[in-house]
Amino acid sequence: MSGGSGFLSVAGAAKTFGAATVLDGVDLSMGRGEFISLLGPSGCGKTTLLRIVAGLMAPDQGKVALDGQDITRRPPHKRDVSVVFQNYALFPHLSVAENVAFGLKARGAPRDEIAPTVAKYLGLVQMSAFAGRSIKALSGGQQQRVAVARALAVGPKLLLLDEPFSALDRKLREAMQIDLKRILRDVGTTAIFVTHDQDEALTMSDRIAVMYAGRIEQLGTPAEIYHQPATPFALGFVGLSTRLPGKVTEAADGMVTVETAAGSLRARANFLPGSPVLLGIRPERMVIGHDKANRIEAPLADAAFQGARVQLHFHAPEDSQILVETPVLPADAGPGTKLKLSWDVEDTLVYPAAVASP
Amino acid sequence: MSAARRLDPVLLLALPAVLYIAVIYGVPLLVLLGRSLLVGGVPSLAPFISFFSDGFSWIVIGNTVRISVLVTLLCLVIGYPTALALARTRGAMQALILVAIILPLSVGVVVKAFAWQIVLRRDGIVSQFMTGIGLWDEPQRLLFTEAGLVIGAANVFVPFMILPIYSVLKLIDPRLGEAAATLGASPFYRFFKVALPLSLPGIVTGIAFVFSMAASMYVIPSLLIGDRFQTLATLTGRSFLFMRNEQLGSTTAVVLLVLTVAVVVASASLSKRLGGAS
Structure with a gap:
């Protein structure tokens, strides 16, 4: 799944608007049938990248190739790339069935094929009963389904989804995520999904491209992104983490000792002594008590009960953050209680930090 | 539709306008209507019967409708692309076009x-x-020809075609065009299947504006085509001002009124129906 065989390949895509660099040389390669999420905060360039792939915007530099053909300069209606827009962009003057039929008619599909195809895709998104309805009579979730059916009905080589669930409430969103995943698997569509919602990306994707400031920071499977975030941004944007800045004091045999405000900690990494670094630890890797190799102590600030887990926030030195997820809160712990915390050396992530100014 | 329709207190805000129109426009109109239906103080359809049985009347009605339709068509042909340009441009260019239309x-x-x-x-x-x-x-003269009249009148009325179409076009979500494009629709197909149907309410409103103004124009035909060519409006004017035939004048005025009101009402209901689909 994760072997990007180059069904879609974006090479060195760059785009500036005035003085602002929105895309700064992005490379992306994905295989047929793959589902990739572009994940990042607003303004990271994910929507711009999507529009360039769709042909709705031309890159200043770079190439886009789909299924072995260079489509960089090809207009959108000749690309075979469908888009599900954030606001769905359904045609208000057409019925549900006419919306789904639009692409087929525009491509001059044979008359007798249109009705069965429309019926098939309306069935796929469970909207058959609404075929004759006006778009305006539909709820947000129903419009969403029609938009997906309309985009899939033309049998696109590539489906692009631009934050399609952002207008839906949480419960509906989660139901739609599962539904969409099922539908795309049934149809076997290659898809790029743009989102700023990390849970959505982790749930749905074969691979995630974490984007920041016009670049792809990391491209990997959800597990890779979560357990081995490649950059401090990926660490911070996807999931929660304990973050401790420090300085390397010893380095030998692929191991470093880092002096932080919370104490001296060990990690597996190659850095020269004296290098400023940032240590990151996922909260569920940390345990209460000093059973593991890397040990610190911190006063509890707050405990957030989350059902299966309790999230513990600790008072931390400046620039640091200490966060632990544990199944049970120790009975005697309250705000201000100093707790012993520890984790394995292997679970300590190390990133080069910007050199502190003198 | 709900059966019980209550009077909205907000409607009272329209009261000054309603009173103004009633006094300035409604009362004289009633007087006019009364005159056309009264012969020597007795209600009668005689003025209309004699008007419609006169061949010249039909020439005048024909002139009015023909000129109005031609002016409306010319305004539509010139106005739609202009409205489209106005809706698609931004910033200084848009301001420039807008000024050129409104000034x-x-x-x-x-x-x-x-x-x-x-x-x-x-x-x-x-x-x-x-x-x-x-x-x-x-060298040829276009002055005092129907072509000259249509050209001159279209020049005067074209903003009233552009502005309603523009106001509808600018409200169309630009993503609809993009969605159509990514579904495989060519620019030509996108225009005829998305932009055009969605802008129909604006077109209908523009047609109602221009048609009613062209049907009732008086100064422009007087100056550009002269007395040989009569429309309902110019005939009404002549009846009152020169022929002192108030009976004929009020009759032609009522015929003109019915014609324009019919076009406006028909287009308003059409616009509502089309608007209901958008």
């Missing part, structure tokens, strides 16, 4: 009509240009 409205109709007289006469700029590029063998 001429500040020039009075009489001034414009006189200007057209100069432009359309035998030694006018149009004639010079057409003979200059060899399309006309010899």
